[in-house]
Amino acid sequence: MATTLTLKELSKKEDLLTHGHRMCSGCGAPIVVKQLLLASDYPIVAANATGCLEVSTCISQYTAWKIPWIHNAFENAAATLSGVETMYRALKKQGKLDKEIKFVAFGGDGGTYDIGFQSLSGAAERGHDMLYVCYDNGAYMNTGIQRSSATPIGADTTTCPAGSVIKGKTQPRKNLTRIMAAHGIPYVAQASPSHWKDAITKFKKALDIKGPKFIDVISPCNRGWRSRTDDAILLSRLAVETCYWPLYEVEQGFTKITVVPKEKKPIEEFLKPQGRFKHMFAPGNEWLLKLAQEEVDREWERLRKEAGSE
Amino acid sequence: MKLKGWKDLPPGAVVTEAGSAAEFKTGSWRSFRPVWLAENCIQCLFCWMYCPDMSIKVKDGKRGEYDYDYCKGCGICALECPGKKGKKAIVMEEEGK
Amino acid sequence: MGKVVAVTGNEAVANALRQVNPDVCAAYPITPATDIMQRFTSFVSNGMVDTEMILVESEHSAMSACVGASAAGGRVITATSSQGLALMWEILFIASGSRMPIIMPVVNRALSAPLNIHGDHSDTMGARDSGWIQLYSENAQDAYDNTIQAFRIAEHLDIRLPVMVCLDGFIISHSIERIEYMEDEPVKKFVGEYKQVYPLLDVEHPVSYGPLILPDLYMEYKRAQHEVMTKASKVVLDVASDFEKISGRRYGLFESYRLDDADIALVILNSAAGTAKDVVDEFREKGIKAGLLKPRLFRPFPYGEVADALKSAKAVCVMDRADSFGGFGPLYMEIASAFMMNGNKPALINKIYGLGGRDFLPEHAETVLNELNDIVKGGKVKTHKEYIGVRE
Numbered sequence: 001m002a003t004t005l006t007l008k009e010l011s012k013k014e015d016l017l018t019h020g021h022r023m024c025s026g027c028g029a030p031i032v033v034k035q036l037l038l039a040s041d042y043p044i045v046a047a048n049a050t051g052c053l054e055v056s057t058c059i060s061q062y063t064a065w066k067i068p069w070i071h072n073a074f075e076n077a078a079a080t081l082s083g084v085e086t087m088y089r090a091l092k093k094q095g096k097l098d099k100e101i102k103f104v105a106f107g108g109d110g111g112t113y114d115i116g117f118q119s120l121s122g123a124a125e126r127g128h129d130m131l132y133v134c135y136d137n138g139a140y141m142n143t144g145i146q147r148s149s150a151t152p153i154g155a156d157t158t159t160c161p162a163g164s165v166i167k168g169k170t171q172p173r174k175n176l177t178r179i180m181a182a183h184g185i186p187y188v189a190q191a192s193p194s195h196w197k198d199a200i201t202k203f204k205k206a207l208d209i210k211g212p213k214f215i216d217v218i219s220p221c222n223r224g225w226r227s228r229t230d231d232a233i234l235l236s237r238l239a240v241e242t243c244y245w246p247l248y249e250v251e252q253g254f255t256k257i258t259v260v261p262k263e264k265k266p267i268e269e270f271l272k273p274q275g276r277f278k279h280m281f282a283p284g285n286e287w288l289l290k291l292a293q294e295e296v297d298r299e300w301e302r303l304r305k306e307a308g309s310e
Numbered sequence: 311m312k313l314k315g316w317k318d319l320p321p322g323a324v325v326t327e328a329g330s331a332a333e334f335k336t337g338s339w340r341s342f343r344p345v346w347l348a349e350n351c352i353q354c355l356f357c358w359m360y361c362p363d364m365s366i367k368v369k370d371g372k373r374g375e376y377d378y379d380y381c382k383g384c385g386i387c388a389l390e391c392p393g394k395k396g397k398k399a400i401v402m403e404e405e406g407k
Numbered sequence: 408m409g410k411v412v413a414v415t416g417n418e419a420v421a422n423a424l425r426q427v428n429p430d431v432c433a434a435y436p437i438t439p440a441t442d443i444m445q446r447f448t449s450f451v452s453n454g455m456v457d458t459e460m461i462l463v464e465s466e467h468s469a470m471s472a473c474v475g476a477s478a479a480g481g482r483v484i485t486a487t488s489s490q491g492l493a494l495m496w497e498i499l500f501i502a503s504g505s506r507m508p509i510i511m512p513v514v515n516r517a518l519s520a521p522l523n524i525h526g527d528h529s530d531t532m533g534a535r536d537s538g539w540i541q542l543y544s545e546n547a548q549d550a551y552d553n554t555i556q557a558f559r560i561a562e563h564l565d566i567r568l569p570v571m572v573c574l575d576g577f578i579i580s581h582s583i584e585r586i587e588y589m590e591d592e593p594v595k596k597f598v599g600e601y602k603q604v605y606p607l608l609d610v611e612h613p614v615s616y617g618p619l620i621l622p623d624l625y626m627e628y629k630r631a632q633h634e635v636m637t638k639a640s641k642v643v644l645d646v647a648s649d650f651e652k653i654s655g656r657r658y659g660l661f662e663s664y665r666l667d668d669a670d671i672a673l674v675i676l677n678s679a680a681g682t683a684k685d686v687v688d689e690f691r692e693k694g695i696k697a698g699l700l701k702p703r704l705f706r707p708f709p710y711g712e713v714a715d716a717l718k719s720a721k722a723v724c725v726m727d728r729a730d731s732f733g734g735f736g737p738l739y740m741e742i743a744s745a746f747m748m749n750g751n752k753p754a755l756i757n758k759i760y761g762l763g764g765r766d767f768l769p770e771h772a773e774t775v776l777n778e779l780n781d782i783v784k785g786g787k788v789k790t791h792k793e794y795i796g797v798r799e
Contacts, residue, residue: 011358020335021331021336054617060621061327061618071615072617073471083479094430118464233389320605321567321604
């Protein structure tokens with residue numbers, strides 16, 4: 001009973017994240033959540049790490065969720081959901097529940113790459129039947145744009161400000177998708193809200209596979225990226241087209257690039273519209289752009305090799 | 311909504327009414343308003359898919375008007391709108407003008 | 408009735424948990440609580456319980472998983488000690504604030520630094536403000552009985568709060584004692600079926616757990632949480648009364664030992680109370696009216712009842728197996744508050760003893776009782792707070 005993947009068909013489904021949530025205008029995260037919720041043919045129970053998505057979707061008596069949802073703390077969405085999922089198995093085993101339910105955790109990059117990493121790694125190793133979706137906007141946006149391990153090299157954040165001596169973040173971002181794939185879990189992928197069909201196909205696939213799954217989704221934040229409110233889709237598309245954010249999946253250990261850009265655009269096209277990279281375009285800072293490009297090239301080539309498309 | 315006293319609160323701050331955020335109107339945040347020009351619309355529904363605020367009403371697979379109670383005016387829909395023959399089906403207009 | 412066995416405190420607690428047969432258990436090893444979970448997982452591996460285990464990668468995740476499992480809608484347990492409890496600290500408040508009836512035996516152990524694996528009460532005293540109900544246990548029998556009763560207290564619909572059952576590391580957890588087990592059936596009947604409240608797994612009625620609450624409502628939620636605590640004493644006593652019917656063993660909010668006409672009294676928690684009671688008897692034989700109060704329910708603290716029980720005492724020493732550095736011992740502060748409630752003002756002194764597993768010996772109790780006796784006979788209070796059993 002798979003829903004045909006056309007927008008016409010998908011639009012007939014109920015919004016399980018309602019309007020009235022308080023995410024900033026033009027935020028990418030609700031689009032990511034919407035695509036995930038549209039992908040499921042089963043009831044979903046979700047856990048949410050503390051962060052923008054969490055504080056903006058459930059305040060006082062107002063919840064934007066039409067599915068069961070739990071927020072516990074910042075670093076423990078995966079552990080919390082592993083508790084929920086285990087209780088589900090316990091009650092099912094005892095015959096107290098018979099419904100087929102899917103379990104999804106949402107976390108930002110701070111709650112996933114950094115403080116929630118141990119909890120995520122533990123849950124992945126234990127084999128819980130759950131999908132962890134990271135909406136990665138590359139910094140701690142909820143607390144005011146502090147650098148995280150997902151912040152790209154060169155980016156200007158409030159804790160690695162681009163100054164006269166230090167030019168923004170000096171380290172490349174942590175490649176969490178690879179780290180999760182190294183856990184040997186059945187399914188790991190990267191997705192982008194701009195490529196909705198690719199994203200929904202991955203979400204569907206992940207929800208159908210038993211065991212732990214991880215999908216890292218780029219999620220533009222116009223406040224933190226210092227861009228326009230209307231460019232979340234444009235920028236996430238550019239992230240894919242420059243190969244900054246390759247769309248690929250690792251299924252049972254096999255890597256497949258799911259969207260190959262027609263032409264690989266220079267990284268400048270992704271960086272230029274964003275104020276956080278402005279200093280990289282100043283005279284004398286060309287080396288930073290070069291570093292950023294090298295970083296992208298290296299990973300893209302490595303991926304192509306792994307996917308056998310070299 | 312009248313604020314409840316401590317005796318009337320649900321135990322553990324559980325929110326029991328799913329989707330109650332719909333009572334919170336975010337339309338007042340808008341400084342630019344998207345305007346839908348039906349004649350230029352090819353019903354691709356990209357605007358619906360990319361709307362972060364679930365503010366585009368779609369019925370039977372066809373888009374209709376905006377739900378201005380919730381639309382925050384980000385403009386993603388207008389930017390992503392492919393339009394018809396080079397003419398956008400969504401344009402942004404400044405509020406109050 | 409039950410059967411008499413010779414077991415360790417940990418074994419007794421593990422057996423109580425087996426008899427209750429919880430739905431989910433999250434566990435992470437830490438000395439001296441590890442043994443409870445080792446024994447419990449062997450029950451799981453041998454099909455003696457239906458419990459699903461979550462063998463987490465930290466205590467933080469243990470408590471996080473407990474919160475998730477409890478919200479999902481079932482009976483949830485874990486156990487810990489010391490650093491483990493400290494690592495859980497953040498989530499302890501979420502468990503209580505979200506009104507989740509999680510049961511956690513805590514085998515009391517000192518906190519680092521310096522690292523020490525032996526018994527004192529620094530860990531659970533540090534968690535006394537976390538919104539959990541705390542029951543303390545003198546011996547393995549108390550620990551077993553408290554564990555069983557904890558489920559009924561936690562899950563009572565007026566309460567719905569998590570409960571810590573505290574027992575002394577090694578002294579009780581690893582010493583073999585004679586205790587009486589109940590049969591499985593009466594225990595199962597006593598705890599009854601788990602009652603779900605807003606289960607997260609009810610997909611037909613989706614609820615949201617863990618909203619952001621702003622200043623306009625936060626205080627109302629805390630006021631409501633305070634109210635629940637005010638109801639806990641009654642529930643603890645009701646559950647104890649039901650428990651007495653099936654076990655023959657009587658429990659209160661605390662134990663009053665020879666207090667009725669006491670001139671001098673010790674207030675002391677857990678295993679050291681056993682040693683101290685023997686010394687109280689010796690003083691009584693010498694014609695000195697000594698008594699002892701051993702709190703069982705520490706949170707919520709039964710101030711009025713405790714003050715009333717100590718009303719005849721002219722000099723009282725509160726013995727703390729934990730320190731609040733820069734303050735009095737945590738138990739002392741409660742007793743001082745209790746006396747404020749009934750206007751009774753005996754001479755009140757505080758001794759810090761037994762930290763990091765330092766033995767509490769009869770002579771320690773003897774010295775303290777002699778000091779109290781001197782105070783009553785007109786001597787002055789020399790030191791309000793003092794470490795005892797410590798080298799100069």
